[in-house]
Amino acid sequence: xxxxxxxxxxxxxxxxxxxxxxxxxxxxxxxxxxxxxxxxxxxxxxxxxxxxxxxxxxxxxxxxxxxxxxxxxxxxxxxxxxxxxxxxxxxxxxxxxxxxxxxxxxxxxxxxxxxxxxxxxxxxxxxxxxxxxxxxxxxxxxxxxxxxxxxxxxxxxxxxxxxxxxxxxxxxxxxxxxxxxxxxxxxxx
Numbered sequence: 001x002x003x004x005x006x007x008x009x010x011x012x013x014x015x016x017x018x019x020x021x022x023x024x025x026x027x028x029x030x031x032x033x034x035x036x037x038x039x040x041x042x043x044x045x046x047x048x049x050x051x052x053x054x055x056x057x058x059x060x061x062x063x064x065x066x067x068x069x070x071x072x073x074x075x076x077x078x079x080x081x082x083x084x085x086x087x088x089x090x091x092x093x094x095x096x097x098x099x100x101x102x103x104x105x106x107x108x109x110x111x112x113x114x115x116x117x118x119x120x121x122x123x124x125x126x127x128x129x130x131x132x133x134x135x136x137x138x139x140x141x142x143x144x145x146x147x148x149x150x151x152x153x154x155x156x157x158x159x160x161x162x163x164x165x166x167x168x169x170x171x172x173x174x175x176x177x178x179x180x181x182x183x184x185x186x187x188x189x
Contacts, residue, residue: 118145
């Protein structure tokens with residue numbers, strides 16, 4: 001009979017904090033006050049998403065020794081902090097752009113599907129005694145969720161100030177997913 005590996009206390013502490021961050025993100029994203037503006041709704045739901053990425057990275061950094069992954073985690077903190085600032089700066093002006101009811105319904109239906117997948121995949125990421133691997137397995141679906149959310153918003157009329165923010169989310173997080181997948185492949189060799 002094979003016995004399960006007992007997780008070290010350091011890993012347990014990391015995971016407990018991760019799940020707290022995840023739960024806080026889910027609560028903030030699903031509890032955001034939505035309006036009749038896709039632009040507004042995207043911003044008020046993406047800010048807590050970005051904040052969670054920052055907190056997840058800060059939670060992982062003390063346990064990461066590899067230079068490439070440290071660079072990724074530090075880049076997440078920098079990029080997502082800048083993204084939050086840009087979204088906050090655009091929020092008031094973007095919120096003024098009302099969306100047609102049909103667009104709003106289609107947008108939000110797709111967002112709910114994206115959220116469900118992202119939340120489930122992040123919460124179901126493998127828990128092993130390798131915090132760096134855990135972090136990447138949690139962050140990949142987080143980034144993929146942001147990519148899908150940004151692409152979904154671009155399908156509708158959003159405020160012009162939001163478009164470059166959406167494009168930055170897509171390009172930076174696609175790059176991050178690619179880099180983390182490559183690092184995970186190397187770890188499993």
